[in-house]
Amino acid sequence: MRKVVSDQADGLRHLMANSPGQMLAVVGGGPAVGVTSVTLNLAAALVQQGKDVLLLDEHRAAPAPTAAQRQGRLLLIDARLDAQGALSPLAAQADNVLVVLQPNAPSIKASYACIKGLHYAHALPRVRVLVNFATDAAQAQHILANLAHASGRYLALALESAGWVRADPRLAQARRLNLTVVEAFQTSPAALDFRQIASDLPHWPWRRQACAEPATAVPGAPARPVLELH
Secondary structure (H helix, E strand, C coil), rough: CCHHHHHHHHHHHCCCCCCEEEEEEEEEECCCCCCCHHHHHHHHHHHHHCCCCCEEEHCCCHHHHHHHEEEEEEEEECCCCCCCCCCCHHHHHEEEEEECCCCCCHHHHHHHHCCCCCHHHHCEEEEEEEEEEEEEHHHHHHHHHHHHHHCCCCCEEEEEEEEEEEEHHHHHHHHHHHCCCHHCCCCCCHHHHHHHHHHHHHHHCCHCCCCCCCCCCCCCCCCCEEEECC
16 A cells, blocks of 8 residues: 555656646736736745746747746746737746736726737636736726726636736836846835735636636735626
């Protein structure tokens, strides 16, 4: 019996060691919404929390990491959409897609068009949405609710909140220092928001966990609404 249990444990460790890591593709709902800033700050917050993170910027035509480099790591992709609004072949394999928008009418409209294009191109079961430069949580939640309502009746897609990042002058100061706000100003509002999102992120439903147990809520974390696009 011990031999069987030992063999099973060895087999599970081998499977986990040779399985690719998780992937998160981050895209913009419109131009200049801060996708790169969000990606870099999330990566910094995750690293501070002990996660092993890889970054890929598709806008700079950087080489994609190999399967061996990705093993057991979280790959954050600053994803580039093509002319039809579709992801690259690598980003299309992401476990989660995160759409970043800003709290203004053009960005909200563009984000819906982006979500619609992603859904039609890849038949995504869900999309995460993050409101960047939000005045406060109430504004962000209002935008997310309006976005879900405006989606109409034609998309069988779950729109889930990834949270929000408050407008914070420290973001610009950190960029001038060539640092993320998470590194440069750890107690600033934006840094706190990024760390909250990073804490929530491992508990999101991931594609490879589709048949596993439901995600466990983070104790003390603010509720993130799940919005259905119909």
